Amino acid sequence: MTxxxxxxxxxxxxxxxxxxxxxxxxxxxxxxxxxxxxFALGFWAVDSGFLAILKAILGVTLS
Structure with a gap:
């Protein structure tokens, strides 16, 4: 093909x-x-929830 x-x-x-x-x-x-x-709000909510769970269970912080 040319x-x-x-x-x-x-x-x-x-x-x-x-x-x-x-x-x-x-x-x-x-x-x-x-x-x-x-979708952005949904990902934010999931991320915030996951962070709250980690803080509650393991005492993890993002400082």
Missing amino acids: SREYWKGVRTEMSKVVWPTRKELGAFTVVVICTCAV
Whole structure:
């Protein structure tokens, strides 16, 4: 396969892509940011709980 054939194939495949509208892109962005925030809060809660358990059982501190 030559370089010219490769780029022709790339152009053909890119023309098949259905790009999101501006409204869809905004909605998807909000969903991604909210999902990241939920996971961050979840990891923080698990980490805080785990640290509380270690402090209670072993007297471990992070100072």
